[in-house]
Amino acid sequence: MATKKLKKTGLIFFPAFDWAISPTHPEREERLLYTQDQVFEEGILDFDNIYEYKPQIATAEDINRAHICVPDALSVVTESHLISAGGAITAARKVLTGEVDNAFALVRPPGHHAMLVVHGARGFCNVNIEAIMIEYIRSHYGHKRIAVVDTDCHHGDGTQDIYWNDPDTLCISLHQDGRTLYPGTGFINDFGGPNALGATINVPLPPETADEGYLTVIDRLVLPILDEFKPDIVINSAGQDNHYSDPLTNMWVSAQGYATLNARLAPDIAVLEGGYSIERALPYTNAGIILAMAGLDYSHVREPDYNPDKLRQHASVTRTIAEEIEQVLRLWSSRRNMKRNLVGDARCLRRNKNIYYDTDGIRERQTETVRICDDCGGTVTIESFASTGNNILAVILPSRCCPECRAEGEESYGRSKLGKYNHIYFQDRTTGIFLSK
Ligand SMILES: [Zn+2]
Ligand SMILES: [Zn+2]
Numbered sequence: 001m002a003t004k005k006l007k008k009t010g011l012i013f014f015p016a017f018d019w020a021i022s023p024t025h026p027e028r029e030e031r032l033l034y035t036q037d038q039v040f041e042e043g044i045l046d047f048d049n050i051y052e053y054k055p056q057i058a059t060a061e062d063i064n065r066a067h068i069c070v071p072d073a074l075s076v077v078t079e080s081h082l083i084s085a086g087g088a089i090t091a092a093r094k095v096l097t098g099e100v101d102n103a104f105a106l107v108r109p110p111g112h113h114a115m116l117v118v119h120g121a122r123g124f125c126n127v128n129i130e131a132i133m134i135e136y137i138r139s140h141y142g143h144k145r146i147a148v149v150d151t152d153c154h155h156g157d158g159t160q161d162i163y164w165n166d167p168d169t170l171c172i173s174l175h176q177d178g179r180t181l182y183p184g185t186g187f188i189n190d191f192g193g194p195n196a197l198g199a200t201i202n203v204p205l206p207p208e209t210a211d212e213g214y215l216t217v218i219d220r221l222v223l224p225i226l227d228e229f230k231p232d233i234v235i236n237s238a239g240q241d242n243h244y245s246d247p248l249t250n251m252w253v254s255a256q257g258y259a260t261l262n263a264r265l266a267p268d269i270a271v272l273e274g275g276y277s278i279e280r281a282l283p284y285t286n287a288g289i290i291l292a293m294a295g296l297d298y299s300h301v302r303e304p305d306y307n308p309d310k311l312r313q314h315a316s317v318t319r320t321i322a323e324e325i326e327q328v329l330r331l332w333s334s335r336r337n338m339k340r341n342l343v344g345d346a347r348c349l350r351r352n353k354n355i356y357y358d359t360d361g362i363r364e365r366q367t368e369t370v371r372i373c374d375d376c377g378g379t380v381t382i383e384s385f386a387s388t389g390n391n392i393l394a395v396i397l398p399s400r401c402c403p404e405c406r407a408e409g410e411e412s413y414g415r416s417k418l419g420k421y422n423h424i425y426f427q428d429r430t431t432g433i434f435l436s437k
């Protein structure tokens, strides 16, 4: 193998040994235990360019920059969630201060199914650790253009929801087709809100997509789009449930595939998401990713039962992926002309959502209204009614908010009254101000 440039890589481990949804739940304590053993066994921590850091603990203020939690931030999380989000923040801090070149937060519980409004847990997620990290970065290191590439096998629907109207945060999700897997969303035409068309990209992949398919999407779609978007920071939501042994999904990715994907994408920060093949996948996929991030040789990292003959991608899968790449690139290249057709001369655009919190059994009805604006992401107003009895209104000012959107948002929060709502929130993603009544 050719020698690559070594990088300083930061690792943040937080296995949350004392926290699980239930004793037999796939998102449980042992998830990172074998990984930690494998990392020690491989001697990964002995390399001079790999550094280990302890996670910090996220605060309510950190959560309130990214979410509207009902009734409040600390009531929807446990200490494990605060440390998991804090681990992602630590990874970001080490990279942004230049202490390391890149960092990987191997933390749990995961977060990419947690949406902007949080009434409870869905898809094993309470709060979105990537979004909390992104808003932390912006509040501490200035406004940044950020790309999130979600390679977890499930659609990153929470991250998409939080940044649906943000033209400066590109969310690309690669996932098993929603017609065959939870959460059942993430189709090609879901392309972002009216002021942020193209900042949401979805690539639903057919079941039995192998290393070859993922790498093709990275090379022919993700890297060219990143080249045009020009992010300051690339984040990888590095879920590992695409592995051929994962019990919840139907994909054929190997540890070599994960490591190669990481080497090509070269994210500044990787955050672990899903991955439920605790003994057969995670120790190897994570070791491969860490070595790839550090610019070290990963060619020897193989699962004991790895058999490439069994994982050869079918021609029909290859064909479907090629067609999808073409479709997405066509949409992407026409993104600047789509707004006029979509909004006409409307002053705002509305979307209705029905959200089910499968982990907590809560139903939510939501109406999101965004102000049409050519200068920023637009003020967003959300009305949300949950089966818990909590009815809320939230006014959200985008990052880099323009003066007109600011005036309209502040006015609308000012005149809002409790009555049909039991909570009203104001979140300013430009200044970090968070208010409620
Ligand atoms: Zn994904
Ligand atoms: Zn997943």
Ligand SMILES: [Zn+2]
Residues within 6 Å of the ligand: 373, 374, 375, 376, 377, 378, 379, 401, 402, 403, 404, 405, 406
């Ligand atoms: Zn505006």
